[in-house]
Amino acid sequence: MLIKFGALIIIFCAAKFSWAQIAARNSCLNCHNDYAAMMSSSIHFKEQIFCNSCHGGNPALHDQKSAHDRQRGYVGVPEKKIIPLICGSCHADVERMNFFGIPTDQLAQYRTSDHGKGLFQKGMTDVAVCTDCHGHHDVVQVGDPNAPVYPLNIPTTCEQCHGNEKLMNRHGLPFDIPEKYKKSVHGKALLEKNDLGSAQCVSCHGSHGAHPPRVNNIVSACGKCHVKERQFFSESVHASLAEAGKFPECISCHNNHEIKVASLEIYEQMCLKCHLKTDPALKRGSQILSLLQDSERLLKASALLVKQAGIDGLFVEDEQALLEVVNTNTLELGPLQHTLDLIRISKHHADLKNKNNEINSLIVRKYKDRHLRTLVLVFIWAFILLMMLALWKRYKQYTRPK
Amino acid sequence: MSKENQMNLSQRDFLSWLLKGGVILTLAGFILPAITYLLPLTRQAPVGGMVDVGKKEDFPTGAGRKVILGGKVILVIHLASGFRAFSATCTHLGCLVDWDEKKRQIACPCHAGFFNSDGSVISGPPPRRLMAYVITVVNGRVMLSA
Numbered sequence: 001m002l003i004k005f006g007a008l009i010i011i012f013c014a015a016k017f018s019w020a021q022i023a024a025r026n027s028c029l030n031c032h033n034d035y036a037a038m039m040s041s042s043i044h045f046k047e048q049i050f051c052n053s054c055h056g057g058n059p060a061l062h063d064q065k066s067a068h069d070r071q072r073g074y075v076g077v078p079e080k081k082i083i084p085l086i087c088g089s090c091h092a093d094v095e096r097m098n099f100f101g102i103p104t105d106q107l108a109q110y111r112t113s114d115h116g117k118g119l120f121q122k123g124m125t126d127v128a129v130c131t132d133c134h135g136h137h138d139v140v141q142v143g144d145p146n147a148p149v150y151p152l153n154i155p156t157t158c159e160q161c162h163g164n165e166k167l168m169n170r171h172g173l174p175f176d177i178p179e180k181y182k183k184s185v186h187g188k189a190l191l192e193k194n195d196l197g198s199a200q201c202v203s204c205h206g207s208h209g210a211h212p213p214r215v216n217n218i219v220s221a222c223g224k225c226h227v228k229e230r231q232f233f234s235e236s237v238h239a240s241l242a243e244a245g246k247f248p249e250c251i252s253c254h255n256n257h258e259i260k261v262a263s264l265e266i267y268e269q270m271c272l273k274c275h276l277k278t279d280p281a282l283k284r285g286s287q288i289l290s291l292l293q294d295s296e297r298l299l300k301a302s303a304l305l306v307k308q309a310g311i312d313g314l315f316v317e318d319e320q321a322l323l324e325v326v327n328t329n330t331l332e333l334g335p336l337q338h339t340l341d342l343i344r345i346s347k348h349h350a351d352l353k354n355k356n357n358e359i360n361s362l363i364v365r366k367y368k369d370r371h372l373r374t375l376v377l378v379f380i381w382a383f384i385l386l387m388m389l390a391l392w393k394r395y396k397q398y399t400r401p402k
Numbered sequence: 403m404s405k406e407n408q409m410n411l412s413q414r415d416f417l418s419w420l421l422k423g424g425v426i427l428t429l430a431g432f433i434l435p436a437i438t439y440l441l442p443l444t445r446q447a448p449v450g451g452m453v454d455v456g457k458k459e460d461f462p463t464g465a466g467r468k469v470i471l472g473g474k475v476i477l478v479i480h481l482a483s484g485f486r487a488f489s490a491t492c493t494h495l496g497c498l499v500d501w502d503e504k505k506r507q508i509a510c511p512c513h514a515g516f517f518n519s520d521g522s523v524i525s526g527p528p529p530r531r532l533m534a535y536v537i538t539v540v541n542g543r544v545m546l547s548a
């Protein structure tokens with residue numbers, strides 16, 4: 001009991017001592033102690049980066065007037081236009097940040113962003129600066145799930161401004177993008193399924209260097225994740241149009257913020273936006289569509305056949321494995337269709353059809369085998385019956401009175 | 403010998419042959435399963451144990467080969483450090499992955515997912531590593547746990 005009490009006293013004294021040490025170096029908290037709780041969880045406070053790093057002044061002085069002396073570099077509440085510079089004074093310092101393993105190009109990137117250009121070149125004060133996204137007194141590491149820039153929280157963070165109708169109207173920007181994103185396949189994956197790999201605002205627009213992708217670099221933005229689609233699209237007839245800036249690549253068919261699950265309906269809806277009904281390209285498109293529909297139909301039919309065979313008691317291990325091959329072929333057609341190359345797609349479809357036929361013939365053979373086994377079973381039963389009759393006859397012969 | 407006796411005799415012979423044949427077939431029906439049980443036919447081992455998937459020489463060092471086990475496709479890789487086996491079904495959308503011998507990586511042909519030779523994700527959309535199987539070599543035979 002005495003030992004426990006002693007230990008408690010030591011812990012209390014140690015805590016008091018360390019707080020006293022911090023208080024001695026950071027006298028700001030003597031007056032501004034209402035910030036203490038908020039700051040205690042911040043990464044800066046943990047790394048002993050105190051108020052004066054951003055607000056200036058001299059925290060070693062206990063006299064408020066001297067500590068707040070603007071001659072000695074006191075800034076007070078920083079103006080918005082200098083916030084990136086204050087943050088950059090440390091975060092763009094390679095030597096200082098080196099050991100934290102943090103990039104140091106954020107300020108340089110920010111200057112190239114639409115936010116940065118607005119702030120530095122146009123003097124706008126209603127654009128986002130570091131603190132709008134990262135927070136200020138309670139700033140935490142970007143990997144912390146509570147951080148406003150943690151992938152799950154980014155849409156909400158961006159929505160603070162980009163969902164603000166008044167603010168967006170002032171800049172001539174739409175304010176419904178966050179709502180559209182929430183309904184998109186990416187938004188649902190991120191916000192409903194917590195899929196951190198799903199695209200959110202910064203995946204396409206960048207973070208510190210945020211700006212909308214231009215017409216001819218949309219495929220690069222989407223292609224960061226959709227690698228195969230990008231590769232095949234660059235082989236398509238649309239690629240040269242995209243390079244010339246005449247075709248907004250992926251978003252022409254898939255939309256941008258409100259991207260739905262890719263379906264074959266796109267062929268029927270989107271191609272007509274540019275092509276006339278009499279256009280031969282449209283006919284080629286409908287041929288590709290037929291092949292894709294047929295592939296899906298074949299996969300479903302095979303899957304059903306294998307499943308039914310399993311229910312009927314047949315061993316279908318090999319067919320299940322072949323079905324996985326057919327499934328792979330069908331899924332491969334997803335990215336491959338972006339080539340819009342009828343010959344390649346037809347060849348792939350033919351391979352798929354062959355494997356599908358193989359599954360069907362294997363299953364049919366197994367049903368025939370089972371039918372044959374049933375016939376053999378009838379024969380065995382007949383044999384057993386015959387044996388029983390023979391035994392009965394022999395029994396009668398032996399028991400017949402002589 | 404009367405005609406009736408001749409007929410009786412042939413009927414008796416027929417019955418006798420029928421019964422002898424029946425006894426032999428019945429004995430065979432008892433003996434064959436016993437022989438099957440006594441012989442170590444690992445190929446026919448029930449799912450749950452180790453399954454023989456081929457000779458060690460069938461899997462050249464550095465190469466990968468797919469085998470079927472319990473309706474699943476398994477990718478067997480023979481590295482210099484030993485054998486490794488993974489489910490060949492990609493954890494993204496279920497495409498069958500391939501072993502890229504040059505890059506020493508497992509690649510998904512559908513959406514450019516890449517896995518290390520230990521099954522962990524390198525890049526791409528797969529949300530998790532490939533499921534690993536226990537694989538061992540016994541007397542020159544490659545055995546895979548189901």
